[in-house]
Amino acid sequence: MIITNELEVGITYKNLKDMCDILDKKYSKSANSRNAILKDIECNYKLERNGNKYTVLEKYDMPKEKPDKRVNNGGLRNSKLVKYDTLTDDLIVNYLYEEDIEEVNVTFNQLFGQDKDMKNNIPLLTGNYKDLLSIGYEEFSKEVSIRKDLVDIYVEKLRKILSKCLETTLDRLQRQEIITWQKNIMVKKYDLETNIAEEELVLEIKLREKEVYEELNITPFQRKNLIINKRFKREVYKKLTHYYVSSYWNVYSIEILDEDKIIQIENVDEIKKDLTARFIKSIRQSLLNKKYNNKSKIKNISIGEVKLYEYHPFDSFESLESINELDKYFFVDYQYKDSIDIMNELFDEENK
8 A cells, every 4th residue: 555645635634633644744733833734735735624624625736835814915904994993903813823822811901901921912001001900090190190080081981992992803803703702700719720700600790799889889980999999899709708719800702713814913013003093092082072061050040940061171281281191101102292283183183
């Protein structure tokens, strides 16, 4: 019997490892390595994929060049006119490529926070963001000499805009069948073991949180206060002792479906700068539009009639300078702009 190191046309192989064994190629479980091996095989064979199986449709007479699917050569971004959330697609794809694992559980802060221990994340936010979460809004506002209500709302808008952008990207990649994802709760037990909470425990956590909100008579917004938040968490943990839960937190659970689409993106730094500029502009615009309606009685008009006065708390030049400072404090790729230029830019945007 003659053994050849070739695949047979018309034969279906149950997985990539089987093809590697026949072709005498070293197989690796690494996502990046598997992707590279498959590209190499596709230089010599036309394959049809069905799940993990591969059917050989044709053997090329002349080996083809390896396909280049990088973004600058017609990859995921083939248009210069993109919204800022589509820029995040490339950052997430590159993050998954760098992580080189099929599944990942990551928090918002782990994904976007600047941290020397996180080698492959997407550092959009500086260490100041983590410091704020550690010392609290009130202490942080004193340290930077910016009014607390502005710091509160700025960070609220920042978190909301980035989270929405991230989840829109994950939804889009899921619709393209590149990944699948969901929000989960990660729990740490007394024995220090960590894992994703089962549905029963998730429901229990939500129930106990609701009870503690009522018992302490607080709202989620009040948990921005570190003392209140620590007390809240402590009371919830007490109610979870029979589950041996010592702590829990929210994570994004992402699983790769199509390894061929998880590619290295070359111009990540440029994308980050572009995306950061768009995030900052969105936050500024949102703060400028922030308004409160103050009710006040009108004299000499029938009893009970009131007039609404609109109050825009952050549309002063002083507030804009503070916003500019917060941009610099929180964003890694902040690029300086003069406050007058920012005001003119926002004014022009309002009058488009």
